[in-house]
Structures are given as structure tokens and as C-alpha cells.
Amino acid sequence: MYNNSLMPAKNRKPSLDTPLLYSKLKYKHLLSEQSLSQKHPQDFQFLKEKQLIGPGKIREHTKKLLASGALAGGLLLAAPQIGVFQRHHTDISIVRPQLSLQQTLVVKLSSLLPKNVGPLTEDQEKAISRVLYQLFGINAFPQLGSTRLNDVYGFIGAEQHLPRFPGDSVDQHDFCREAGMSPGLGGWGFFAPSRSQLTPELVEKEAYYVAVQTLYLPDWQKRLKFLVDWYKYRKVVVVNPINGKAVVAVVADAGPAKWTGKHFGGSPEVMASLELNVGQQKGPVILYFVDDPDQKVPLGPLEYNLEGEPAMLAKSSQG
Amino acid sequence: MSDIFYNHLISLREVIDELNTYEIESEEKEELLGLIDQTFHHHILQLILDYLPKEYHEIFLTHFHQAPYDPELLIFIKERVVIDIETVIKTKAAQTKKEILAEIKKSKKKKR
Numbered sequence: 001m002y003n004n005s006l007m008p009a010k011n012r013k014p015s016l017d018t019p020l021l022y023s024k025l026k027y028k029h030l031l032s033e034q035s036l037s038q039k040h041p042q043d044f045q046f047l048k049e050k051q052l053i054g055p056g057k058i059r060e061h062t063k064k065l066l067a068s069g070a071l072a073g074g075l076l077l078a079a080p081q082i083g084v085f086q087r088h089h090t091d092i093s094i095v096r097p098q099l100s101l102q103q104t105l106v107v108k109l110s111s112l113l114p115k116n117v118g119p120l121t122e123d124q125e126k127a128i129s130r131v132l133y134q135l136f137g138i139n140a141f142p143q144l145g146s147t148r149l150n151d152v153y154g155f156i157g158a159e160q161h162l163p164r165f166p167g168d169s170v171d172q173h174d175f176c177r178e179a180g181m182s183p184g185l186g187g188w189g190f191f192a193p194s195r196s197q198l199t200p201e202l203v204e205k206e207a208y209y210v211a212v213q214t215l216y217l218p219d220w221q222k223r224l225k226f227l228v229d230w231y232k233y234r235k236v237v238v239v240n241p242i243n244g245k246a247v248v249a250v251v252a253d254a255g256p257a258k259w260t261g262k263h264f265g266g267s268p269e270v271m272a273s274l275e276l277n278v279g280q281q282k283g284p285v286i287l288y289f290v291d292d293p294d295q296k297v298p299l300g301p302l303e304y305n306l307e308g309e310p311a312m313l314a315k316s317s318q319g
Numbered sequence: 320m321s322d323i324f325y326n327h328l329i330s331l332r333e334v335i336d337e338l339n340t341y342e343i344e345s346e347e348k349e350e351l352l353g354l355i356d357q358t359f360h361h362h363i364l365q366l367i368l369d370y371l372p373k374e375y376h377e378i379f380l381t382h383f384h385q386a387p388y389d390p391e392l393l394i395f396i397k398e399r400v401v402i403d404i405e406t407v408i409k410t411k412a413a414q415t416k417k418e419i420l421a422e423i424k425k426s427k428k429k430k431r
Contacts, residue, residue: 013342021426025354032361040368
């Protein structure tokens, strides 16, 4: 290191009045902070609580996140690839941990869900919505408007195929024929009045359907007409917190009965997507409504491509 | 600097280069840069929150807290604002940078 005072005068760097500059910059910093807090008080409070306000805070936070990303990768025995390549001292690029979507979901949910299947707190419910948005880009909530199910974290059991039109038989279904056909109709009757009127959209709805316990809703009788319409083909996301598998489906049937110990029913395709189509064909799931007014979220298993489009990618890949 | 999703829009290279032309302790420089960094951060966040509809604030801030480096954040904003947010951020950053550079220059010690 050169000692500036020993260098010839012409090579010396000019000096700064650092205290003066510091006070001016501090003043600017305070003004910007004040402006943010006055204009967006709630948001500011959130940032403050999360320690994202204050000199250097955001930098510290990012460093911590990177460290925790490495930890999560290690815990799952996946090969975490977190690389921080310093090209200049202002330019750092990050390769995010290469956890699979399912692994990430399992890690996140395990820290949010209670030990046993049962009711969730409001904070837990909100946190799960955030996780689902973060990973899949979908807006999913336990309650839409004034409407919610009695259970959002419960057991799902296997259902059979539903008759889609008069004269439908299991042989006419493309997949999971071994599950058989329900002797009764779905909660909203046939999906189409005849085979010729069965559209590909309706085929998908029957393939990815769930049954929910509308019959036990406290306001079911009081708001019957409204709720019957509201629940018909209502889009939901079902998540298996054990393996991180998730699927988008619609409500097309009512049930199961309380005495079964189950809270939801899943079509053969839904159960296969969740990998719950083996053994007892029953398991814990989270079931949230998908807020999708523009019908952009397709039915089927949820997939997410880290390198691709950030928006949720869901496709029917059932075979 | 931390890798934040809008970093590429607000390069502080000129500010760092300007500070490097002066005789200044590295700790002091770090401290000054910390203040400058956070000032930019306040300005940019305020801009985003000004334009982003209120109903998306919580989800944006939550995601920002969870992954401030995530490029999807910018896409999320772009899909929900009616203006060209990248240009607005760049303009605000350029203006802030100009003011800070002026302050640095004004703080140069006069030769006796």
C-alpha cells in the first residue's frame, strides 16, 4: 500500500471532506426514507419489521438468504449450486439453488404446517398462499370472498370416475380405468347432456375433479342457491405436503361423509398426480381455491420450470 | 452491492469510480456506499409501490423479502403496472445518481 502523504504531490489523489459528504448523504437517505414511510406507511412497516430498511440491511439480508439456500439444499441431500461470481465489486450474479419444485415445497410447508392434520391459523394460511404464489405463480387462498370450506388441511381419499354423459362407461375414459365408475352422478349431474356435447374442457374437468364437503358448510342451507352455483367447477389446487406434488382441479362432487375420517375426495387422475393412488389411497393434503377469473391456470399436475417462464406452468401429463 | 432484482437498471459504477478518485479510507467508502445504496433502494421501492396497484403490495413485498434477487419480481411488476416501469426506474436512478455525484464533487477539499 502506498502512503499518500509520501507520494509526490502530482500523484496524490485529491481529498474529500468525508464528514461533510457523510452528513449530506445521510440527510438524503433520511429524506428518502421519510418519503417512503409517509407515502406507504403499511409497506414501510413491513420492510422495517423484516429489517430491509437501514444502511446495508438489504445487502445483509440477501447474504443470509444465500446462506439459507445452501442449507436447505444440504438438508435435502440435493446438490446445491449456489455460486456468487464477483465480476466487479458491483456486479454479482447468483445461480439459485437447484432444488426441485417438490423439494422446495416440502421444505417450505414443513415449517408452516402443524404436526397433525387439522385447522390452520390465519398466519399459516396466508403463508401457504405466499408459498404457492412464489413457487407456482398462482393466486390460491383458503377463502374467496365470504366463501370458505370447513377444512383446508385434511385427508383426501380416492374417488371413482364420474359419468360424464348418459350412457358413459369406464371403457370410454382414457386413463385410470381400473378405478371404476361411480354408480351415482357427480354433485352437479352429468358434465354434458350427450356424448356429442362433451367438450375437451369437460373431459378435463371430470379427469381432474375433487369432492368437497359442501354439505357440512354452516351456511349451505342458508345460501344454497348461491353456493351451488359458486362451487360448481370451482378451481382448486391440491397439494401433498409429504412429497410436494400439486395438482389443479375443479369441484365436481360433494363428499366424503364425515364418518370416513376424510375431508376431500380426489378423482383417479388427481390421486395419481399426488402419488396417493397406492396403498390406502388416502393422505394429507392442502386444498385452496384458485383465484383465476381469466381462466389462465390449466387443470392438471402443477409443474414449474426454473429456467422457463416465471408464470405457473400446469399441464395435463397424466398417462 | 447486493444483487437485487432491479440492480441492472441502477448501476452505481460511476459513483464508485468517482469515489475512487479521492483519497478515502476503504471503511469510510463502504459506509458512504451503504448510505447511497439504501437511498437508491428507498427511491426505487417507492416508485414501484406508487405504480403497483395496492392489492399486489403484500405479495410483492413478501416475495421481495423472500428472494430480493428474483428476476420474476420485475416481471410480476411489469404485468401489473400501466407504465414502462423499467424506464421510470432508470430515469429515477439517473437523477439520483446525478445528485449524489454533485454532492461528492462539492465535498472535495479545497487546496490550501
